[in-house]
Amino acid sequence: MKIELADAKKWIESFVKKLEDEKSTLNELDTAIGDGDHGTNMDRGAKAVTDSFDKKEPGNLADLYKATAFAMIQKVGGASGPLYGTAFLDMSKAVKEDNLELADLIQTGTDGIKRRGESDTGMKTMIDVWQPISEALKNDKFNQQVIDDALNSTKDMVATKGRASYLEEKSKGHLDPGAQSSAYLFESLLEVIGG
Ligand code: ADP
Ligand code: MG
Ligand code: MG
DSSP states (O other): OOOOHHHHHHHHHHHHHHHHHTHHHHHHHHHHHSOSOHHHHHHHHHHHHHHHHHHSOOOSHHHHHHHHHHHHHHHTOTTHHHHHHHHHHHHHHHTTTSOOOHHHHHHHHHHHHHHHHTOOTTSSSTHHHHHHHHHHHHTTOOSHHHHHHHHHHTTTOOOOSSGGGGGGGGGTTSOOHHHHHHHHHHHHHHHHHTO
16 A cells, blocks of 8 residues: 555654654653653654644655655754654655555665664664564554554663663663654554554
8 A cells, every 4th residue: 555645744743743742751761761852852853843844735745754854854853863854854765756655665764764873673773663564564464563562572672772772781671762752653654544
């Protein structure tokens, strides 16, 4: 399946609403294994996305993902801003000629994060949500359980990328904040495509 402009816009709008609503949840997760700002960072990005859409309604998919990327890069900051920014920028470039299958779109975003973050699965990052969801989409098995399992898989991992890696073994027992914000992204996607 493919996601078209109207649904893609609903997807991003739902995501930024969740980021605003869950600002304190994300800050709390980041307080446990990072510097406590992931919610504040993503909330700033969320507001920038809304401002951008209000200022100029994206007329096609490439513009929608590009506007999302720019808002994230310019306003989120931290490690997560450039990572989400790269994901959405690569997705924007990929849909420029022709819309992709949703599974390929999400894999493109995942690959962008891996490249930018020099990261892969098992490092207790947002990749541990993006990658399994890309695979579930490819296999037509994308659902809430997949999102929950992917997010929860980060709990017992030892972080080897990002600030949480400074804690080494002590990073165990906590969900990764970027995995949680990514879980919101995919819950929004699920709402829009009807799961
Ligand atoms: P900062 O750590 O700079 O304060 P945030 O708190 O906004 O940035 O974001 C932290 C999140 O970014 C982590 O929970 C993790 O999911 C993600 N992250 C950090 N470094 C990487 C990386 N190299 N690759 C993938 N994700 C990463
Ligand atoms: Mg942080
Ligand atoms: Mg920070």
